[in-house]
Amino acid sequence: MRSGILSQLHGLKLEAQIGMKKVLLIGSGAREQAIARALKESREEVVLSVYASHHNPGIASLASDFIVGSLSDNQKIVEYARQSGVDFAVVGPEGPLANGIVDDLQMAGIPSVGPTKNLAQIETSKSFTRNLAKEFNIKGSVLYKSFENFDGVPSFLNQLENGFVIKPDGLTGGKGVMVMGDHFASEEEGIEILHDLFSEGQSLVIEEKLTGQEFSLMSFCDGENLVHLPAVQDHKRAFENDKGPNTGGMGSYSMADGSLPFLTKEDIAEAKSINETIALALREKTGVPYKGVLYGGFMATKTGVKLIEYNARLGDPEAMNVLSVFPDKSSDKIAGADFLDICEAIIKGTLNTLKTNWKPVCTVCKYAVPNGYPSNSVKGEAIDLSALDQSKVGLFFASVDAKNGDLLLAGSRAVAVIAVHEDLYEAEKLVEAEIRKIRGPVFHRSDIGTASLIESRAKMMEEIRNEKI
Ligand code: AMP
Ligand code: GLY
Numbered sequence: 001m002r003s004g005i006l007s008q009l010h011g012l013k014l015e016a017q018i019g020m021k022k023v024l025l026i027g028s029g030a031r032e033q034a035i036a037r038a039l040k041e042s043r044e045e046v047v048l049s050v051y052a053s054h055h056n057p058g059i060a061s062l063a064s065d066f067i068v069g070s071l072s073d074n075q076k077i078v079e080y081a082r083q084s085g086v087d088f089a090v091v092g093p094e095g096p097l098a099n100g101i102v103d104d105l106q107m108a109g110i111p112s113v114g115p116t117k118n119l120a121q122i123e124t125s126k127s128f129t130r131n132l133a134k135e136f137n138i139k140g141s142v143l144y145k146s147f148e149n150f151d152g153v154p155s156f157l158n159q160l161e162n163g164f165v166i167k168p169d170g171l172t173g174g175k176g177v178m179v180m181g182d183h184f185a186s187e188e189e190g191i192e193i194l195h196d197l198f199s200e201g202q203s204l205v206i207e208e209k210l211t212g213q214e215f216s217l218m219s220f221c222d223g224e225n226l227v228h229l230p231a232v233q234d235h236k237r238a239f240e241n242d243k244g245p246n247t248g249g250m251g252s253y254s255m256a257d258g259s260l261p262f263l264t265k266e267d268i269a270e271a272k273s274i275n276e277t278i279a280l281a282l283r284e285k286t287g288v289p290y291k292g293v294l295y296g297g298f299m300a301t302k303t304g305v306k307l308i309e310y311n312a313r314l315g316d317p318e319a320m321n322v323l324s325v326f327p328d329k330s331s332d333k334i335a336g337a338d339f340l341d342i343c344e345a346i347i348k349g350t351l352n353t354l355k356t357n358w359k360p361v362c363t364v365c366k367y368a369v370p371n372g373y374p375s376n377s378v379k380g381e382a383i384d385l386s387a388l389d390q391s392k393v394g395l396f397f398a399s400v401d402a403k404n405g406d407l408l409l410a411g412s413r414a415v416a417v418i419a420v421h422e423d424l425y426e427a428e429k430l431v432e433a434e435i436r437k438i439r440g441p442v443f444h445r446s447d448i449g450t451a452s453l454i455e456s457r458a459k460m461m462e463e464i465r466n467e468k469i
Contacts, residue, residue, distance in 0.1 A: 027092025042340030223289020383440030
């Protein structure tokens with residue numbers, strides 16, 4: 001009898017171990033904190049080992065182990081993954097993907113949620129992506145051409161009626177792109193910039209300038225099957241009413257129906273279909289399945305949805321929006337897959353077998369950034385979050401350093417505040433009420449997620465569709 005109970009207990013313990021996953025998370029920002037939270041909120045127990053570039057107290061509080069090291073030191077990351085005995089890795093930022101961390105982990109027998117270096121070119125090379133879209137006849141392609149020098153530039157510019165955009169090839173953090181009308185005033189000015197860049201040996205993509213509303217549509221991809229997330233709109237400009245320099249993204253919102261107020265059903269269907277076609281094109285082109293997140297950056301225009309860019313990872317801040325709509329931990333599988341289920345299915349290639357069901361809620365996320373951001377940020381000064389009511393909003397740490405009990409600004413976007421509500425404008429009010437309570441030299445965009453900004457965007461889109469713009 002006694003041995004029966006013991007063997008039952010032993011069986012339970014074994015089951016508990018089998019029902020527990022060890023995961024390596026690579027990255028240190030708010031997006032990675034959102035990934036850590038989503039993993040920990042999965043139904044099965046997750047033991048998290050984190051490899052980060054700096055100490056993020058939000059991630060550390062969710063992790064069983066947390067080490068700080070260079071994100072470009074693949075050898076150290078692989079060594080840490082081995083020592084931690086992880087089942088798989090989730091790669092947050094683009095840098096390690098571009099450095100081939102997925103390839104190196106794979107050689108060590110550790111699978112990843114994230115594409116190999118060759119496939120990550122979808123983000124790291126503008127010309128790779130544009131050429132792929134053209135070769136596979138992907139809808140939403142734009143007029144573009146790659147150049148290494150000025151030969152042929154004038155005749156190409158003559159074909160473009162509405163101005164042009166200059167895109168350096170390679171990772172630029174979304175800040176290297178120059179748009180006529182925004183970053184240079186005339187064709188002559190643009191040509192001067194082109195000469196300067198070519199003289200530095202920079203290869204470039206030049207493409208037609210599009211007018212419309214931008215949105216992100218991210219899809220989980222196992223190489224063949226895709227699971228689409230709700231569309232999100234980020235806000236790249238630093239200041240209210242879309243003024244000021246481009247940033248990594250000042251805030252974002254998503255809607256309960258998975259669409260956005262300025263998009264039609266056809267726009268959403270089109271964006272999903274472009275992601276699906278790109279996934280298949282990547283597989284056909286490279287022979288290797290793309291496993292991870294395909295983040296399509298789109299623009300809704302007068303002539304339909306156009307592809308602006310691809311990223312090979314979750315967006316930041318968009319990750320905070322989309323990872324907030326998974327079913328609650330307490331609900332059963334009928335309510336839909338959780339984030340761990342998704343990660344495992346990406347690795348196994350079984351995303352098509354999952355039932356996914358996003359909570360019908362709206363989300364608003366805003367970043368508090370240091371005064372002077374993005375070009376001249378205040379650094380090293382403390383911020384105080386103690387007045388914020390964390391029962392109303394989620395707090396995600398980005399570029400902050402926890403030192404001696406203080407939270408110090410480290411120069412880039414500092415803290416993301418997110419709220420979830422059935423009503424978009426209620427979610428916005430919740431975020432606004434709390435983000436204002438951050439004490440210290442920071443600012444945020446109070447217009448993100450407000451009726452006046454969203455209605456003006458919907459109106460602009462309507463005018464574009466009616467060909468008034
Ligand atoms: P990317 O790094 O390709 O995402 O570009 C950064 C930003 O430049 C985008 O978010 C857009 O705001 C803008 N942009 C890129 N391509 C175009 C285009 N063809 N027409 C207009 N704006 C663009
Ligand atoms: N939100 C823009 C990005 O993640 O690249």
